[in-house]
Amino acid sequence: LHAWAEHMQREYGYTHLQSFDAQQTRSLIASKRYCAAVLDDFGGHLHPLNYTLGLGRAALNAGVVLHEQSPVISVKPAAQAGGGKALVQTAQGSVRARHVLLAGNVQLGNVAPRLSRRIMPVGTYIIATEALGAQRAKSLVRNRACVCDTQFVLDYYRLTGDDRLLFGGRVSYSTATPRDLAATMRRSMLAVYPQLSDVKITHAWGGFVDITMNRAPDFGRIAPDVLYLQGFSGHGLALTGMAGRLAAEAIAGQAERFDLFTRLRHKPFPGGDLLRTPALVLGMLWYRLRDLV
Template sequence: MKALHGHTDSYYAATANDPQEYPHLEGEVEADVCIVGGGYTGLSSALHLAERGYRVVLLEAERIGWGASGRNGGHVGVGQRRGQGDLEAMLGFETAKQFWDLSIEAVQLVESLIVRHQIQCDLKRGIMHLAAKVSHDKYLKDEAKKLREKYGYRQVEYIDKEEAQKLVGSKRYLGAQMDLGSLHLHPLNFALGLSQAGASAGVRFFERSSVQGYSRVPPFRVKTARGQVKAEKLVIACNGYLENLEPRLTGRIMPINNFILATEPLSEDLASELIANDFAVQDTLFIINYWKLSGDNRLIFGGGENYTKRFPKDIRNFVRRYMLKVYPQLKNVGIDFGWGGTLAITMNRMPCMGQLNPGLYYSQGYSGHGVPTATFAGKLLADAIYSESEGYKVFSALPKIDFPGGTLLRWPGLVLGMLYHSLLDRIGY
């Protein structure tokens, strides 16, 4: 298998659908809306705006889906990154319920886009949440009951230790929450499918066109090395790859790196032993392990993270240590791919969305819940540009919290916090 040209060497890039390669931006072009960033947020926003008749230009510094949108675990889960109990405590039940309902809408949006545009991305149904500790097991059981009784969500159920261990072929876990309303997929092929749908709707894509700066009032002039876009509206959709492009947003997010491996293809018997129901799986540790079976029966396993600009030298063995804690029976299985990507977390682990100036929109900080949330965020930004929407109001009303110390001191504070939670992952109940 050969990785898609211009993408990191991952299983996803090696199994990508044939994408269209888009040109560099040359000279000046005009648009109603200019979008910066070719991940799920930008792609979804571009598609939904173009379908409403807007002239849209999207600028991507690398290749479409090059960032976290093309490298993640492919889980499309209902809910937010924060649990409903946390959201109720933060925001009250009514607002927490709004976020729950919007999360279901987000998953449904992903599925409807795949079906409507016939995107081939190994779409499968179901996510299983595994309890790593006794206290986590009680939480999953209570949460399943709450979701069914208080939120009317009937697609979730709790299963006990014996049944959970049979389904995942691991003795490590103590119970599980089964969610039939969630999905999982091949994330890069989903992103490429969105771009193909956008191009068909009239979006003009420019790759390898890194934005060097832009004016802050309309008409916006968005400059690259070889050209510029003039537009009445501007969408910043960079997430973990924002860097210093927009200083007003950098302090609200912390980029962190997560790592994934893909095994060699597994036999049907071994694949069934690992995940009997072919769900995507994730555990309840703070530094989460997550895994699923690919369309060709490889185990795609994510584990471990770091907080610098450097990736481990040997990502395959870095992640393999986490995999073998869950599946010691895989010690002799070959690892064909190992890769990493950068995502953005927020202080409250909820998305950060809104306007910086009239006509200048942004969304970021999906905190590891990006496939459904970023796709939905793109639609909400398109809704807000077209006409104010209730979903956009709910998300944009969330508090915007800067990391303490801004961009200079946020890193050591985060590392200390993560080390603390990593220690908790290893001890206690």
């Protein structure tokens, strides 16, 4: 971990990282689990749903029309659809567009099967505790930073504005939600913070991220008028904002920055449609066992 911080400073000139030993780490995080830490005092964390709703309001104010509950059945570039524009077909009707941007995460399915084979849906899950009170919440993470560890299947957590602990982790590579999700996640939380054994869990939920084989984003074009953005691999909150800007630039005719990402090469997950999920589950089990050891 400290070697990574030194690499970031040396190779990229990122000077905002502070390396801590075990004692310094425990002065910030009230857990005996960690032997070291790196603090990024230039980073931050926010409420992702509120951020997304804010983007939606900004889009509406700019004149965008949102059509929710309208799953796309097919997309045909202008060269195939005729009429000089791409054709987007839904169950309720169709739309003609000069440009189409596919940003469907793991939901592209039959709309773009060639693309969907290059990503895997990985479930990640979160619990929220009852409100702890300001003093007890601050005792867990004294500077209220967000935290993640270095396991392959990592834990991640932060404090909310109303002094709850949000605790995430326990991924699923089989697309099946773990049984008794709240209890399963609570055990993970208590492994870090056993002092929370008396605290109730009030919420538990999850969703899917789209990962690529190399964990790098997969941006590109199906046709000159059909672009796609996928493979955010757990970096979505920051990366999608940048991706949207690059796609907008490309549509407007300034594609230099977008094209840098299109040069990244991505392969389909091995095993085909039938075996790729079981193969991934077995492979990830190996890494999970390494985490436990």
